[in-house]
Amino acid sequence: MPNHAVSDHYIKVVMGPVGGTPILVPAAGDAVVRDILPRLDGLLLTGSRSNVAPGLYAGPPHLEGTPEDPARDSTTLPLIRAALEMGLPLFAICRGFQELNVALGGALDQRVQDLPGRLDHSTPVDQVLPRVRTGKAHNVHVLEDGMLAQVWRGLDWSPEGVPVNSLHNQAVSRVAPRLLPEAWAPDGTIEGGRVRDARGFALGVQWHPEYDWAEDALSRRLFEAFGQAAMRWAAERAGNMAPAATLAAE
Numbered sequence: 001m002p003n004h005a006v007s008d009h010y011i012k013v014v015m016g017p018v019g020g021t022p023i024l025v026p027a028a029g030d031a032v033v034r035d036i037l038p039r040l041d042g043l044l045l046t047g048s049r050s051n052v053a054p055g056l057y058a059g060p061p062h063l064e065g066t067p068e069d070p071a072r073d074s075t076t077l078p079l080i081r082a083a084l085e086m087g088l089p090l091f092a093i094c095r096g097f098q099e100l101n102v103a104l105g106g107a108l109d110q111r112v113q114d115l116p117g118r119l120d121h122s123t124p125v126d127q128v129l130p131r132v133r134t135g136k137a138h139n140v141h142v143l144e145d146g147m148l149a150q151v152w153r154g155l156d157w158s159p160e161g162v163p164v165n166s167l168h169n170q171a172v173s174r175v176a177p178r179l180l181p182e183a184w185a186p187d188g189t190i191e192g193g194r195v196r197d198a199r200g201f202a203l204g205v206q207w208h209p210e211y212d213w214a215e216d217a218l219s220r221r222l223f224e225a226f227g228q229a230a231m232r233w234a235a236e237r238a239g240n241m242a243p244a245a246t247l248a249a250e
């Protein structure tokens with residue numbers, strides 16, 4: 001029986017540094033998009049071992065056995081486009097970052113580790129030592145005047161080297177027109193970026209800050225900034241809604 005599920009890491013990070021109440025959006029396609037978005041104050045796109053279907057970015061078929069999740073694709077891509085249209089705060093992680101790029105017209109490399117000159121960004125799922133599987137794996141170079149730098153203002157970090165974990169085989173190949181890369185791995189793999197001309201908070205990263213936020217200030221700040229954007233969105237939405245009493249009087 002198929003299930004709709006999310007890692008407890010996302011539940012804990014939303015209830016922790018984001019400061020919100022997590023709502024799991026089922027991978028139920030377009031209908032969910034129209035109904036759920038007006039009820040949300042922010043959209044967190046999670047990671048997943050599954051991969052965006054190559055047909056969605058005119059890519060070659062996956063190697064046999066590569067996990068896919070068409071139900072998720074049919075939900076997240078319209079969800080991303082509608083959320084950006086509304087200005088709903090959006091934070092995309094790993095697969096979520098790849099979905100953001102594809103939703104905006106970009107494409108993906110499917111096995112970065114097979115490309116000349118590239119690192120192996122994957123971590124075997126059967127790696128039994130958690131700190132190896134989700135530990136820091138490489139540094140990323142970060143744009144000094146981008147959104148990541150703005151979010152991290154005041155913290156102790158260097159644009160030349162921010163350590164991140166790495167649990168992915170795929171990565172951005174053709175950058176979507178509206179995606180502005182802001183972080184790169186030493187091999188040039190795009191590791192993060194923001195959405196150009198976004199009406200609100202719209203940021204994605206290829207790494208997994210949800211594993212590190214308890215002990216890592218940069219990871220925690222990403223979620224705090226997303227949460228603050230969601231609080232602002234909620235306040236604006238509340239401000240725009242006429243109180244029930246007024247409605248009754250009309």
Ligand SMILES: N[C@@H](CCC(=O)NCCCC(=O)O)C(=O)O
Pocket residue numbers: 046047048049050051093094095096125167168169170171
């Ligand atoms: N499957 C894609 C996206 C990678 C991703 O979201 N990884 C999450 C892994 C979660 C875990 O194993 O704990 C790719 O391989 O690029």
